[in-house]
Amino acid sequence: MKTKDELPACPVATAVSLIGGKWKLLILRNLKERPWRFNELQRDLDGISQKVLTDSLRQMIDDGLAYRHDFREMPPKVEYGLTDLGRQMLPIIDDLAEFGNYYKSVLKQ
Numbered sequence: 001m002k003t004k005d006e007l008p009a010c011p012v013a014t015a016v017s018l019i020g021g022k023w024k025l026l027i028l029r030n031l032k033e034r035p036w037r038f039n040e041l042q043r044d045l046d047g048i049s050q051k052v053l054t055d056s057l058r059q060m061i062d063d064g065l066a067y068r069h070d071f072r073e074m075p076p077k078v079e080y081g082l083t084d085l086g087r088q089m090l091p092i093i094d095d096l097a098e099f100g101n102y103y104k105s106v107l108k109q
Contacts, residue, residue, distance in 0.1 A: 001063060002063070025096070026045055026048075027060065028065070028086070028090075030044060037077070
């Protein structure tokens with residue numbers, strides 16, 4: 001995790017630095033439901049490359065939003081999920097989904 005000195009002074013900029021870009025938001029959306037295996041995430045996030053998914057998950061783990069659980073079995077099994085800190089971001093995801101649905105409804109009129 002970063003120190004307070006490494007974060008922007010603006011709280012909005014701090015939040016955006018944690019979830020910036022389209023992929024982290026979509027990863028959070030998926031992890032909201034349950035822990036996911038890497039290949040499941042990659043299949044569900046149409047268009048994401050293995051490298052971008054790996055980098056995004058690593059950043060989210062480093063920022064304390066997600067965890068990686070290695071079951072230490074053969075064949076290898078690893079799952080990714082949200083930490084308690086990551087779950088604090090779920091209202092943001094819910095609000096974005098609500099606005100997206102509202103926006104779509106306005107366009108249909």
